[in-house]
Amino acid sequence: MYLKSRTSLSVLMVAFTLVLGCGDSNPGGQQPTGETKLTLEVTVSPDPPTVGQNTMTITVTDQDGKAVTGATITVDPQMPMHGHGSSEAAVVEDQGAGTYRAHPVTFQMPGSWEVTVKATSGEVTSSKVLTYDVK
Amino acid sequence: MSATAVGVGRLLSWERFAVGIRTSLVSGIGSWNSKGAWTKNTENYSESDWRSELWGLVGLGRRVSLWLRLPAQLNYRHVGNLGSGYGGGFGDLQAGGRIEILGIGEYLELPAIALNIGFTAPTGNSIDSAMSAGDALAASVTGRGAWLATVALSFEYTRIPWFVRLDSGVAVAFPMTRADTGQSQWYGTSVDVALVGGWEVVSDFVISLSVSLNWQDDVTIAGDKREGSQKIDPGMALALSWRFDPHWTLQASLGSWILADAAAKNSLGRITSTLGLRYGFF
Numbered sequence: 001m002y003l004k005s006r007t008s009l010s011v012l013m014v015a016f017t018l019v020l021g022c023g024d025s026n027p028g029g030q031q032p033t034g035e036t037k038l039t040l041e042v043t044v045s046p047d048p049p050t051v052g053q054n055t056m057t058i059t060v061t062d063q064d065g066k067a068v069t070g071a072t073i074t075v076d077p078q079m080p081m082h083g084h085g086s087s088e089a090a091v092v093e094d095q096g097a098g099t100y101r102a103h104p105v106t107f108q109m110p111g112s113w114e115v116t117v118k119a120t121s122g123e124v125t126s127s128k129v130l131t132y133d134v135k
Numbered sequence: 136m137s138a139t140a141v142g143v144g145r146l147l148s149w150e151r152f153a154v155g156i157r158t159s160l161v162s163g164i165g166s167w168n169s170k171g172a173w174t175k176n177t178e179n180y181s182e183s184d185w186r187s188e189l190w191g192l193v194g195l196g197r198r199v200s201l202w203l204r205l206p207a208q209l210n211y212r213h214v215g216n217l218g219s220g221y222g223g224g225f226g227d228l229q230a231g232g233r234i235e236i237l238g239i240g241e242y243l244e245l246p247a248i249a250l251n252i253g254f255t256a257p258t259g260n261s262i263d264s265a266m267s268a269g270d271a272l273a274a275s276v277t278g279r280g281a282w283l284a285t286v287a288l289s290f291e292y293t294r295i296p297w298f299v300r301l302d303s304g305v306a307v308a309f310p311m312t313r314a315d316t317g318q319s320q321w322y323g324t325s326v327d328v329a330l331v332g333g334w335e336v337v338s339d340f341v342i343s344l345s346v347s348l349n350w351q352d353d354v355t356i357a358g359d360k361r362e363g364s365q366k367i368d369p370g371m372a373l374a375l376s377w378r379f380d381p382h383w384t385l386q387a388s389l390g391s392w393i394l395a396d397a398a399a400k401n402s403l404g405r406i407t408s409t410l411g412l413r414y415g416f417f
Contacts, residue, residue: 051180052215081169081364081401083313083320083354084262087271108214108273110180112169112363112401133168135177 037063038071038119038126044105049132053104056090060098060119067098071121075102078114107134137239137291137298139384139413140333140341140376143190145233145249146200150415152193157386157411159186164391164406167399169363175394179215184208186226198238202253204229212272222274226259231285239293246292251304255283263313263320281322282309296335303328323352323365339378346371367400369393372407386411 041059056075060068071094077086088106095101107113113134118127138144146153163182165175176182186208194200206226213219231253239247259278266273287304308322326349333343351366372390379385390407392398 050177050215052217078356080354080356080361081366082262083322083356085266085315087266087273106217106271108212108217108271109166109182110174110176111166133172133174135174135179 038068038121038124039063040117040119040126040128042117042128042130044130044132049105049107049134051107051110051134053088053106056102056105056115056117058092058100058102058117058119060100060121062121068119068121069096069098070094071098071100071119073100073102073120074116074118075105076116076118077105077107078116079109079111080114081112082109107132110135136296136335136339136341136376137293137300137331137333139378139386139415140298140343141331141345141372141374141386141388143192143202143204144413146192146194147415147417148238149417150192150194151417152191153413153415154189154191155411155413157188157190157409159407159409160184161186161405161407163403164394165404167402167404169401171367171397171400173394173396173398173404181211181213183211185210185223188226198235200233202231202233206259206277208277210274210276212274214272217271220272220274222265222270222272222276224260224275224277227278228256228258229253230256239291246290249289249291251285251287251289253285253287255279255285255306257281257311261311261314263315266315279308279322280314281311281320283307284309287327298331298333300331300333301329302331318357320357321355323354325349325351325366333374341376343374343376344371345374364401366402368402369399382415382417384413384415386413 039061043057045055058073060071062068073092075090086106087108088104090102090105092100092102113132115130116127138147161184167173188204188206190204192200192202208226209223211221234250236248257278257280260275261278261280262276265275283306285304285306289302291300304327306325310319310321313320329345329347331343331345333341335341347370349368353360353364370390370392372388374388376384376386388409394404
C-alpha cells in the first residue's frame with residue numbers, strides 16, 4: 001500500500017507540472033513582454049502656430065526609446081466648437097530615424113483648434129491630442 | 136410701430152402681405168476662444184461678408200401669418216500664407232408660421248403674445264462641404280449644413296410712443312453627416328433671448344435698442360460630445376426705421392458686442408451694419 005501511495009503522489013506531481021507547463025508559452029522560462037506603446041513628440045513651426053499653413057515635426061519612439069521608422073502618421077486638425085476640420089489635408093513625409101514632417105497643417109481661421117496626431121506601426125497605434133489658440 | 140421697427144418683424148394689423156430686402160456688411164474684428172479670451176484679428180487674417188436677404192410675410196386670417204427668408208452672401212477671406220479670395224452663394228432657407236395668441240391692444244394692460252414655429256433648411260454651402268471641395272480659404276461657406284427646428288415665444292407691450300418686446304426661442308439641430316470626414320455631427324441645442332425697446336421719436340420714425348444672447352450646447356461628433364465646445368454669443372444693436380409712405384418703410388441698424396475678455400465664448404466678434412426696405416400691401 002505504501003508503494004501505491006508513492007506512485008499516486010508521483011502521478012499527481014507530474015500532472016500538476018504538466019498543467020503548469022501548459023500555461024507557460026515560453027518554455028525557456030522568460031517573462032512575456034508588456035503592452036507595446038509608441039511615444040510621440042510633436043513640434044510645430046511657427047510656434048505658436050498662426051492662421052494659414054504650418055509645419056509639424058513628429059518623432060516616434062517605442063517603449064525602449066528606439067526610433068520607429070516606416071510608421072503611418074496622420075494629422076487631423078479640428079475646430080470642434082464650429083464643427084469643422086482643416087481646409088487642407090496634411091501630407092506626411094518619412095524623414096528617417098523616426099522623424100516625420102507633416103505639411104501643410106492648415107488653420108483657416110483663428111480660434112481654439114485640436115490636432116490629433118496618430119502613429120501606427122505594425123499592430124500598435126498611439127495618438128496624441130494637442131490644443132492651440134491660433135491667431 | 137414695433138411691427139416694422141426691427142428686422143423682418145410682423146404684419147401690421149391691416150396688411151395682407153409684406154415683402155422686403157435686407158442687406159448687411161459684416162466685418163470680422165476678432166474672436167473669443169473656448170475659455171472666453173478675446174483676441175483681435177492680426178494682419179494674418181481678415182473676413183468680410185456681404186449678406187442679403189429677400190423675405191416675405193403673408194397673412195392667413197387675423198391671427199396667423201407665414202414667413203419665408205431667402206439669404207445669399209458674398210464673402211472675402213484673407214488667411215495668412217494661404218492668400219485671399221472671394222466666395223459665396225445662397226444661404227440656408229428659413230420658413231415658418233406665426234400665431235398671434237394675444238394681439239397688440241387686444242386686452243388692455245396685457246402684453247401681446249405670439250408663437251413662432253419655423254425651420255431652417257441646409258440649402259447653403261456648409262463648411263465641411265467647402266473643405267471637401269478644396270476651398271482652403273473657406274470663403275464659399277454660406278450655411279451650417281444641418282436642418283434646424285425652432286420654436287419661439289414673443290411678448291410685446293406697447294404704450295405709445297414706446298414699446299418693449301421680449302423674444303425667446305429654442306432651436307434644435309438634426310444630425311448631419313460631414314462631407315469632409317463622413318462622421319455624424321450634431322450641433323448642440325441653442326437658446327436665444329432678445330430684449331428690444333423702441334421709441335417713436337416723431338410720427339413713423341422709430342429708434343430701437345436690442346440686447347440679445349445666444350447659447351449653444353456642446354457639439355457631438357461621431358457620438359462623442361465635445362466638452363468645451365459650448366458657444367455663448369451675445370449682441371446688441373441700434374436700429375432706426377422710417378415709414379416714409381403708408382406702404383414703404385426704410386430700416387437701418389448697427390450691431391456688435393463688447394469686444395473684451397469674458398464677454399463671449401467660442402464666438403466671432405463682428406460689426407454688422409444693415410439697410411432694409413419693406414413694402415406692405417393692404
